[in-house]
Amino acid sequence: MKKEDDVKEPPSSECDDDVTAEDLICLVRAIKFAHPEMSMKNVHKEISTTIPASDDSCAFLKGVKLDEVKKVWKKALKNPAASKNKPSDDDLQPAIPTTDGVMKLYTVGNGAVKTLAENYSKHHAQLAIETLQKEKEEELSNYTHYFLDVPANLSGTKPHQALINFNDNSKNNKTKKKSKPQKESSSDGRYIYKIQVAQSLPGEPEDTPMLLYNHCRTAKTFIHPPSSENDEKDDGGYSKIKEMITNSGSTGAKIGGLKAYFYGRITETQKGPDIISIDLSELAPTQTW
Numbered sequence: 001m002k003k004e005d006d007v008k009e010p011p012s013s014e015c016d017d018d019v020t021a022e023d024l025i026c027l028v029r030a031i032k033f034a035h036p037e038m039s040m041k042n043v044h045k046e047i048s049t050t051i052p053a054s055d056d057s058c059a060f061l062k063g064v065k066l067d068e069v070k071k072v073w074k075k076a077l078k079n080p081a082a083s084k085n086k087p088s089d090d091d092l093q094p095a096i097p098t099t100d101g102v103m104k105l106y107t108v109g110n111g112a113v114k115t116l117a118e119n120y121s122k123h124h125a126q127l128a129i130e131t132l133q134k135e136k137e138e139e140l141s142n143y144t145h146y147f148l149d150v151p152a153n154l155s156g157t158k159p160h161q162a163l164i165n166f167n168d169n170s171k172n173n174k175t176k177k178k179s180k181p182q183k184e185s186s187s188d189g190r191y192i193y194k195i196q197v198a199q200s201l202p203g204e205p206e207d208t209p210m211l212l213y214n215h216c217r218t219a220k221t222f223i224h225p226p227s228s229e230n231d232e233k234d235d236g237g238y239s240k241i242k243e244m245i246t247n248s249g250s251t252g253a254k255i256g257g258l259k260a261y262f263y264g265r266i267t268e269t270q271k272g273p274d275i276i277s278i279d280l281s282e283l284a285p286t287q288t289w
Helices: 021-034 040-054 056-063 066-077 111-141 229-234 238-248
Strands: 143-147 191-197 210-213 220-223 258-267 275-283
Touching (some): 021 040, 021 066, 040 056, 040 066, 111 143, 143 220, 191 238, 191 275, 210 238, 238 275
Antiparallel strands (some): 143 275, 191 258, 258 275
16 A cells, blocks of 8 residues: 555646747737837746736746847747748748738747737737727828719719728729829829819809819719808818818919829729729829820
């Protein structure tokens, strides 16, 4: 009969608190994904101070030394899929494969640290997506939208904002005559459009349709004033555009009305006319045409 002291205790179900090199690689990659600009010292501070302070279950990370992070630094930043040859400068960048905008999470390290790194990465990936969505919404709020090819004597309907997409024009299969390339493109992909306010004749309403077109006249439309008093609060940007032209525009030499130049983007649609989006946050530089 065995003595009680000889009876072995069952193995603990909890993970070992020792942080291995593979654990640190997992954590460094997760942190560098969330904060690409972080230095080695700041990554160490995130592991040994910030994370334990935010989660008591991660207190074991307080013992991680800077030298330990330094030892795994290059390996953590090296592309896992790269060959075993001498790493290039590109190989020493954080390798973050993505699926639908969300990081494919690394699966190295023991269960506790792997889960910690995955949750850390997923949290910051979600924050990044939300930030991009907010920036897109803020950018879109600077624009007012009109259908192209609207005639002077017919205002038509306003484009629904859900139709606007500045990035997906290349995916459309709409068959149309190829137009000449536009000129005066800005660095962020916007193009310059002229908007003219016609000089009103005696006895005619002051608010008349404004003509919008690009340099090569491949994109043109008329911007109409609100058709009734009920539309004045939501006039599609007509009043704002006219105010900007009146305050900062110049006089047309031939027609005699006022004109100004605006940045804009075109959204190609599958059905119906394309949409011109005019940026109301600033005027474009004055052009010679």
